[in-house]
Amino acid sequence: MLTVDSVTKHFSEKKVLQDITFQVDKGTCVGIIGPNGSGKSTLLKIISGLLTPTSGEVKCNHKNILHLKQKTIAKKMAVLSQDGLPSSPISVFDTVLMGRYPHIKWYQRERAHDIEKVQDVLNLTGISHLQNQLLDTLSGGEKQRVAIAKAMVQEPQILLLDEPTTYLDIGHQLNILELVNHWQKETGLTVIMVLHDLNLAAQYSDELILLNQGVIEEIGTNEEVIQKDILERVYETVPEIVMHPKNHVPQILLTSR
Numbered sequence: 001m002l003t004v005d006s007v008t009k010h011f012s013e014k015k016v017l018q019d020i021t022f023q024v025d026k027g028t029c030v031g032i033i034g035p036n037g038s039g040k041s042t043l044l045k046i047i048s049g050l051l052t053p054t055s056g057e058v059k060c061n062h063k064n065i066l067h068l069k070q071k072t073i074a075k076k077m078a079v080l081s082q083d084g085l086p087s088s089p090i091s092v093f094d095t096v097l098m099g100r101y102p103h104i105k106w107y108q109r110e111r112a113h114d115i116e117k118v119q120d121v122l123n124l125t126g127i128s129h130l131q132n133q134l135l136d137t138l139s140g141g142e143k144q145r146v147a148i149a150k151a152m153v154q155e156p157q158i159l160l161l162d163e164p165t166t167y168l169d170i171g172h173q174l175n176i177l178e179l180v181n182h183w184q185k186e187t188g189l190t191v192i193m194v195l196h197d198l199n200l201a202a203q204y205s206d207e208l209i210l211l212n213q214g215v216i217e218e219i220g221t222n223e224e225v226i227q228k229d230i231l232e233r234v235y236e237t238v239p240e241i242v243m244h245p246k247n248h249v250p251q252i253l254l255t256s257r
């Protein structure tokens with residue numbers, strides 16, 4: 001279980017997050033949504049232990065994340081940042097293998113088990129044909145799959161995703177989210193993802209947190225959060241809400257004022 005308890009973050013005088021409190025149960029997927037600059041990425045960085053909150057704390061299984069060793073955090077959590085994987089002249093295979101490092105002792109080389117794990121995940125994510133290709137020669141969609149594969153071999157309990165669908169066409173967007181969704185359902189993975197696309201967020205999240213100007217504006221099920229008056233207030237737009245005919249989750253149609 002992951003607990004975010006009264007987290008506040010200031011950058012000098014700038015108040016970016018104010019008194020954020022919520023809990024994420026094992027095996028659930030929480031979508032964090034909100035307008036530009038509302039504090040979504042900052043919150044995700046605090047949850048991953050990358051940023052220290054000004055006050056409050058993040059606890060993973062009742063332990064403050066900042067009191068855990070880096071390697072312990074890496075065994076528990078995988079993070080896919082907004083910037084994705086850096087361009088580098090390393091093969092896809094070696095990049096994914098790096099995800100095993102938290103499980104390999106400093107005096108050990110990778111074991112047969114680690115290599116097998118990488119091969120399995122390359123097959124599962126449909127990128128085994130790319131395994132000898134260099135990372136900096138891949139397309140955005142291929143690189144994003146490599147990032148997911150690297151996170152998968154890490155075998156985390158928690159996956160943090162910051163805008164995993166940026167730069168992807170609709171086919172690849174669905175593909176990545178389906179991949180994460182299957183992984184979540186099969187292993188009881190806990191997922192926290194920042195998404196700008198409210199329709200995708202509503203389809204793939206069990207619960208939504210709507211941030212606005214650094215505070216939680218709404219938290220709840222998709223139907224509780226995706227409501228016309230709430231979105232109109234926060235996004236200053238006039239959305240029409242319809243039910244997805246197949247998935248039965250609220251979806252947004254945008255209209256001009």
Ligand SMILES: Nc1ncnc2c1ncn2[C@@H]1O[C@H](COP(=O)(O)OP(=O)(O)OP(=O)(O)O)[C@@H](O)[C@H]1O
Binds near residue numbers: 011040
């Ligand atoms: N290191 C920093 N120093 C100063 N201000 C920062 C820093 N990091 C973020 N901010 C500010 O905090 C606010 C929230 O930023 P954040 O990136 O968390 O928002 P966001 O909701 O993820 O935005 P977007 O949807 O545009 O990605 C912004 O006003 C940003 O300028």
